[in-house]
Amino acid sequence: MVSRKEQKEETKKRILDVARAHFERHGFEAASFRAIAEEATVAVGTVALHFEDKRSLLHAALYDDLERAIALCLTRGRRGSLVTRLADIFEPAYAYYARRPELSRTLLESSLFAASPWKERFAGQAMRVHVRIVEVAETARDRGEIAKDADVTVFGAAVFSFYYMALIGWVQGQVAAPLPLFRSMVEQHVRGVTDAG
Incomplete structure (x- = not known):
């Protein structure tokens, strides 16, 4: 029963x-x-x-789906170059949005600009991904892939901002797919933009 x-x-x-x-x-x-x-x-x-209302219903529906994508993100980023590892982490998140292109703008707005208690829940998801990026960056620093004095927390924030910029570009129809743009931004960031000579 x-x-x-x-x-x-x-x-x-x-x-x-x-x-x-x-x-x-x-x-x-x-x-x-x-x-x-x-x-x-x-x-x-x-x-x-x-x-409570339609927006809280949307948040509840999105949170569970996004949670599954994030759980997958947290298991990734273990092989290849630093850029490949970072792109691998974010691929499930981009795939999550790609599965529902018509709803992606609302999904993005809802996760970024939600009121409490959803604001804290979505922020918690983002923080868990940021922690994973920092772990990957720490490993890269230990391997000599990035400078020994690199601030991995700031590096993680920069990588996360690239994730959002590529996602926004895709949602707005400015780029065909977010992952290649994300990868290009991270490659340039890791390489640096100053003239070594």
Whole structure:
């Protein structure tokens, strides 16, 4: 027999699954509690019981998906050159956005500019990726791939900014794919832009 708590969690999961598909099919603006409730075979009040508003429903739907992509990012970046390792870390995140191109702008805005409590949750995800970048940079510093006095925390912040710039360029239609631009920016950053002569 299914407990009330299990039933409630199953209902919430079903709403999230339907909402995710609904947002991807119709976009955030066209989505409505009513249509999502109907497709999930629950009352509108049930959706409202679990989620304060449409934006919190979007955040909940995105967070779980993004969490899976980030978990994959954190396992990567172990082989190849420094640039290859960093590109490898971010590939699952770019693939996450590429799977839902129509919703990518909303996904990006939602993760960057969410209000509490989602702001802290999305920031926590970003921090975990930043920590992974710093680990890779520390290893690179120990191997002599970057200068011994390189500030790996600042390096990690720069790499993360390249990730976002490439993603924004792709979302805005300025670049065909974000990963090649990200890779080029990181290559130039690692190589440096001053004339060695």
